[in-house]
Structures are given as structure tokens and as C-alpha cells.
Amino acid sequence: MEVIICADATEAARLAAGKVARVCRDAGPEPVLGVATGSSPLKLYAELTRLVEAGVLDLSRASAFALDEYVGLPPGHPESYAEVIRRTVTEPLGLDQSRVHTPDGFATDIHAAASAYEAAIRAAGGIDIQILGIGANGHIGFNEPTSSLASRTRIKSLAPRTRADNARFFGSPDEVPLHCLTQGLGTIMDAHALLLIAQGEAKAAAIAAVVEGPLTALVPGSVLQAHQHATVIIDEAAASELR
């Protein structure tokens, strides 16, 4: 695992965008991106947008797969990840909407939707680079502590800590869904490269556990230790509990 500590979040985003752009160029005209929602990658997406607008990165034929989606929201809900990805990734980066995928958390047969998502990633040839944030409890995607290291896309319950952390996007904590459909840790590990980005002191303990702790299902992000091409890009605050 490569760990890069940057002076601040702006430098981290610039470095991360450079890494994503290199992988996309190497992948040819139809790169496949894995995208996360949440606050952590927003500056990275803004920096990628700048590269696209400057004409140095062409994502017009790129595909994208989101990590996860809530289960239990009505279709079109502004906080559904389908909508969040449309606002923060698809539109700014000029991606073709028909090539952008989120797990179908609105499906009546949620298990079939999970299998269909796995099949869609396989049909696209796999993910070239998966962008990840990290939960304060060490989750990646919505693979909460104790998730199987070999897990595939499936329905999961959200941990109370995650629901509390995500309450800021909803009117009240009670409105945060109880369930989600998330890529599994095994699905994430199949990506050709992983890029985890984190900023701020609130992530420092999780980053220390991911980078320096044992590989354990109690800290799902620690699975990155077993990936051949995993990069962690963090600011000094997120690095503050590293030894």
C-alpha cells in the first residue's frame, strides 16, 4: 500500500486526480471508474472536472460504477446515491449518463439487483480504479465492521454510527435509511487499482487502523493491505494518528 501525506485537502485532491487521470489514460478510450459518494472525494471530482474542461482528460466514453445505494428511499430522492452521483460526478465530468451505474436500491427483488450489479461490472471488463472514502468506523462502501472480506454486492444494515454521520444529508437522523445495497469487499478488491482519499482529524483513527493495524473484518478498510495497487492519499490531519 502506498500512503501519501499531503499538506492539505487541496493538494490531496490534486494528487488524487492526477492518479485517476493517469489510470484512465492508460486504460484507453473507455476507462471504467469506481466512484464513491460522501464528502471525501468532492474536491477530487472538482479537480477531475478542471482537467476535463482544460481538455487534458477525456472521459466522454468512460463508464462509472457507484459503490453503493440506499434501500428504502423513493426513486429520485435527492439524497439517493443515483442522484448524488448525477450531481457530483456525471454532470460535472460530462459522463454519458447511460454508462453510469448505481446499484438498484429501489428494486423489488433486491437480491437480483445485487447479482445484476456484479454482472454489469464484469461485463464492463472490471473497474480500472475504485475511488474510496472511509467511514469513521473503518467502513468502505457500506461494508460495516465484521463484513466478510470476500463479500460481494448485497443488502446490508447501516451501522448506527454511519446513520448518525449521514444524518447531515437528511432532515433528521430518523430519515436516514436502515439498509443499503453495497459492493462487497471482494467486489472492491477486484478493481485493478484502489484509491482511498480522506481528510480531517475525524478520520485519523480509521486511517491508522487501515494503514498500521491488523488486516481484520473489524476494520473493513484494512483489506486494502492485501491489494497490489492500493494508494491512500490523506491530509496531515487524517495522518495525525499514524506512528
Ligand code: F6R
Ligand atoms: C460512499 C461510501 C462511504 C463513504 C464514507 C465516508 O459511497 O461508500 O464508504 O465513503 O462513509 O463518507 P464521507 O466522505 O462523507 O466522510
